[in-house]
Amino acid sequence: MAYLELNNVSKTFGTGDSTTHVLDKINLHIEEGEFVAIVGFTGSGKTTLVNLINGLDTPTSGEVLFKGKPVRDTSHERGVIFQNYSLLPWLTVYQNVEMAVKEAFPNKTKAFRDARIKEYVDLVSLSPAINKRPKELSGGMRQRVSVARALSMDPEMILMDEPLGALDALTRGNLQDEILNIWNKNKRTALLITNDVDEGLYMADRIIPLRPGPNATLGPEFKIDIERPRDKAALNDSEEYKKTRNALIEYLMDIGSERASNTQNLYKLPDLQPKDLRWDF
Amino acid sequence: MKDAILRTLRFLGLGFLEPVVRLAAGEDSKKNTIEILKKIVAPIASILLFLGVWYTGSKSLFNTEANYTIEKARKEQGQVEADKVKACIESGDLSCQPNTLPSPSQVWASYKLLLKDHNTITADKKAFKLRTAALNEKRVAQGKEPIVYTGRPSFVDQIKTSIKTVFAGFLLALLIATPIGIIIGLSETLRTSFNWLIQILKPVSPVVWLLLVFMIVKTMTKDATGDTSFIISFISVGLCSMWATLVNTAMGVSSVDKDYINVAKVLKLGALQKIFKVILPASLPLIFTGLRITLSVAWMVLIAIELLAQSPGLGSFVWEEFQNGANDSNSKIIVAMFVIGFIGFLLDRIMLTIQKFISFDKNEGI
Numbered sequence: 001m002a003y004l005e006l007n008n009v010s011k012t013f014g015t016g017d018s019t020t021h022v023l024d025k026i027n028l029h030i031e032e033g034e035f036v037a038i039v040g041f042t043g044s045g046k047t048t049l050v051n052l053i054n055g056l057d058t059p060t061s062g063e064v065l066f067k068g069k070p071v072r073d074t075s076h077e078r079g080v081i082f083q084n085y086s087l088l089p090w091l092t093v094y095q096n097v098e099m100a101v102k103e104a105f106p107n108k109t110k111a112f113r114d115a116r117i118k119e120y121v122d123l124v125s126l127s128p129a130i131n132k133r134p135k136e137l138s139g140g141m142r143q144r145v146s147v148a149r150a151l152s153m154d155p156e157m158i159l160m161d162e163p164l165g166a167l168d169a170l171t172r173g174n175l176q177d178e179i180l181n182i183w184n185k186n187k188r189t190a191l192l193i194t195n196d197v198d199e200g201l202y203m204a205d206r207i208i209p210l211r212p213g214p215n216a217t218l219g220p221e222f223k224i225d226i227e228r229p230r231d232k233a234a235l236n237d238s239e240e241y242k243k244t245r246n247a248l249i250e251y252l253m254d255i256g257s258e259r260a261s262n263t264q265n266l267y268k269l270p271d272l273q274p275k276d277l278r279w280d281f
Numbered sequence: 282m283k284d285a286i287l288r289t290l291r292f293l294g295l296g297f298l299e300p301v302v303r304l305a306a307g308e309d310s311k312k313n314t315i316e317i318l319k320k321i322v323a324p325i326a327s328i329l330l331f332l333g334v335w336y337t338g339s340k341s342l343f344n345t346e347a348n349y350t351i352e353k354a355r356k357e358q359g360q361v362e363a364d365k366v367k368a369c370i371e372s373g374d375l376s377c378q379p380n381t382l383p384s385p386s387q388v389w390a391s392y393k394l395l396l397k398d399h400n401t402i403t404a405d406k407k408a409f410k411l412r413t414a415a416l417n418e419k420r421v422a423q424g425k426e427p428i429v430y431t432g433r434p435s436f437v438d439q440i441k442t443s444i445k446t447v448f449a450g451f452l453l454a455l456l457i458a459t460p461i462g463i464i465i466g467l468s469e470t471l472r473t474s475f476n477w478l479i480q481i482l483k484p485v486s487p488v489v490w491l492l493l494v495f496m497i498v499k500t501m502t503k504d505a506t507g508d509t510s511f512i513i514s515f516i517s518v519g520l521c522s523m524w525a526t527l528v529n530t531a532m533g534v535s536s537v538d539k540d541y542i543n544v545a546k547v548l549k550l551g552a553l554q555k556i557f558k559v560i561l562p563a564s565l566p567l568i569f570t571g572l573r574i575t576l577s578v579a580w581m582v583l584i585a586i587e588l589l590a591q592s593p594g595l596g597s598f599v600w601e602e603f604q605n606g607a608n609d610s611n612s613k614i615i616v617a618m619f620v621i622g623f624i625g626f627l628l629d630r631i632m633l634t635i636q637k638f639i640s641f642d643k644n645e646g647i
Contacts, residue, residue: 056543080547086540088602090562101557153548 002029002191004053004157009062011048011092022048024215025062028208030189035207037192037200038218039248040210041256043086046193047083049210051193054080066157076104077157081163083188084144085133089151094130098122119149120152140171141157144178151182157189163197173232176203184228197252201245202230211255219255222248291633297321332385339384346379371420375608383612388619391612399435406430417642440620443594446511447576447583447628450518458523459568462530466564467556472531483524487582491517491589510592517586522579533564556563569636576632580625595621 006028022045030036051057052064055074064071066078087096097117105113113191121130124144131225134142143163151157160179164172180203183190194200200207201224209219222244226235235241283306291296301317303309347370355363369377383391415428434442465471475551494517502509537560545555553570587596599617602610 054547056546074546074549076549082540082543086544088544088559088562089540090565099550100548103550103554117320 003032003034003067004028004191005029005063005065006053006181007063009052009059009064011045011052011057011059019146021215023052023059024217026218028218030191032189033187034206035075035183035190035192035204037204037207038196038210039194039197039200039207039252040216041212041252042195044210044212045216046195046210047161050080050159050191050193051215054078054159067081068198076153077156079150079153081143081146081150081158083162084167085134085139085146087142089134091132093126093132093137093145093148096134096145097152098148100153108192115200116152120148121183123151124148125179138171140167140175143175145181147175147182153186156192160190160192160194162195163240172199179203180229197245197248201241201248202232202235207244207248209252209255211246221253297324321387335385342381343379343384346381348381350377355528362458378608380606380608380611383609383615387609387612388615392608392616394609395436395613398532399437402432402438405432412449436598436616437599439593439595440624442489442511442592443583443587443596444624446515446592446594447518447579449511449515450522450583451576451579453516453519454523454526454579455520456571457531458526458571458575462527462571463534463556463561464569465527466531466534467560472535479524479527484520484529485521487517487521487585488589490520491586494520495590508592510590512589514583514586514592514594517590518583521582521586522575525574526568526571527579528572530564533567533571534560534565536565565639566636569632569639572631573629573636576628577625580621580628584621 006026008028009023010021011023013022021031026049028036038046038049048057048177052059052073053066055071055078058072066075070253079279088099090094091099094117097120098113101113101116101120105116107172108116118127124147126141126144129137143166147163163179164175167175176199192200192203192233198206205224207222209222209223211217224240224244226238226240283302286302287299290296290302297320298540300313300320302611304313304317306581335356350370351363351367352368366377409432413428420427426610465475491513496512498509498516502512541559542561545559550558584596584599586602587594589596591597595617597615604614
């Protein structure tokens with residue numbers, strides 16, 4: 001039995017004629033300690049999938065099993081890093097993390113909590129900004145707070161919903177390394193949702209493409225057998241990397257063009273000629 | 282030093298004095314002079330323009346009224362009487378001045394008169410207190426009510442009473458509307474079930490509220506001695522003004538960003554934690570906007586309610602002066618008008634400052 005299991009999970013929104021079938025018969029198995037990435041186009045239902053796994057939403061049919069038990073509600077065992085950081089703007093970095101620590105460790109002493117908050121803020125190297133509010137931080141710093149908040153609860157599994165999507169390439173690279181470091185330290189299970197193939201290839205053990213919705217479903221998985229720690233510069237020369245990358249991109253291109261041809265409507269264009277606007281004086 | 286002054290000024294809402302401070306400190310003189318022209322000289326010019334328009338307007342109204350009076354005297358009582366009236370008006374004798382819009386100088390004179398009146402009454406009160414001190418001690422010792430000053434209140438006393446009433450009403454509105462707003466905002470069922478009531482009661486006029494409160498308070502205070510007009514007026518003020526807060530709070534609470542709610546769910550905050558740590562702070566800007574509207578509405582309806590409820594305050598001052606019809610009544614009414622406007626402005630400023638202080642949303646208020 002896998003650590004996290006999705007069996008024939010489907011999700012629809014609305015009823016009657018306005019029903020949207022977002023996800024259709026998703027099957028996913030993740031083992032303990034694994035780092036899995038799901039790549040997909042925008043609007044293919046990635047966030048819906050994450051919400052089903054973290055318990056913010058429930059599937060219309062099928063089941064989500066975490067450690068063999070169905071997921072019914074959110075839990076401290078699954079930490080979430082949101083796409084748009086979702087920090088509370090009226091709280092400082094410290095207070096944002098404190099909120100999570102307080103909930104996760106309600107019976108510990110204040111000193112323990114304080115130490116833990118500082119430890120995790122330090123882990124994402126934000127100690128100098130610990131008393132600042134999110135508004136005063138850059139996008140990358142905000143996302144790091146979000147990472148610290150999720151990890152400080154000591155979750156057994158980390159769910160990341162396009163965590164680095166809004167960041168520039170440099171910051172993104174740095175944060176990828178930071179997340180990998182933290183993941184490596186206590187070998188938590190991780191699920192990364194992303195739209196960046198290279199990010200997935202660099203970080204994950206397995207990549208699974210999400211075929212675009214409506215009726216999104218998972219494609220065949222791609223295993224990445226590259227040893228960790230991976231070196232970004234060396235990756236480009238690795239045969240394994242190139243092979244997987246090409247195969248993956250080819251697959252995504254195929255389903256991309258499939259989607260384009262499916263949705264293409266042939267409009268009859270009106271027969272219009274530009275009007276002659278020369279001035280006849 | 283300079284920065285400290287600037288910060289204080291900005292905090293007090295006196296940011297327009299900034300260029301003066303900067304100029305005094307010897308900064309960029311050309312830029313700051315232009316700033317002074319823009320921020321200080323231009324507003325002063327607009328005040329002068331306003332006074333000018335007012336002066337000319339009142340002058341022409343005065344002439345119209347005076348000519349009418351003279352004509353009337355000529356028609357009814359003949360030329361001799363008309364000349365007498367004309368001479369009387371020109372002499373500035375108070376007894377025959379035309380009754381119309383007073384000029385700025387008359388209003389200013391009335392203002393000084395009201396202050397003088399206030400000083401007289403204050404002195405009178407003090408003397409009364411001294412005189413009755415010994416007697417009152419004896420009465421209290423005997424278990425009797427002490428003698429209190431029952432003379433007429435001064436203009437400043439009226440202002441104080443009005444402010445007291447408005448704050449009591451505002452507090453009542455705050456205590457009723459915010460909790461109800463939060464509860465209604467949290468539950469969609471409650472929101473839909475009480476919506477009709479709110480929508481119907483919201484546009485009810487202050488006068489009707491006053492009558493309603495009067496009906497209830499009259500019965501409830503049957504046995505009470507003393508003046509119930511204060512109770513009636515502050516409850517009416519509260520009931521009239523609380524709707525803005527109620528609606529804004531409900532809206533703020535029900536429209537909290539879904540991201541924040543998701544955070545609360547993922548962190549598994551308890552219900553109370555969720556309300557106090559996430560929902561309330563997130564809706565604070567809207568709640569405060571509601572409270573600001575409530576305070577200004579409270580001040581606005583207060584005058585009308587005092588006028589009707591015969592409770593002491595600026596409203597009844599205005600009404601009494603109007604009924605009085607003395608020579609300087611009109612200018613006293615105008616003085617009251619400016620005082621009312623100025624206090625309303627101050628109240629709004631105070632709320633804005635508190636809002637800036639509490640709210641995370643540091644946007645400049647409107």
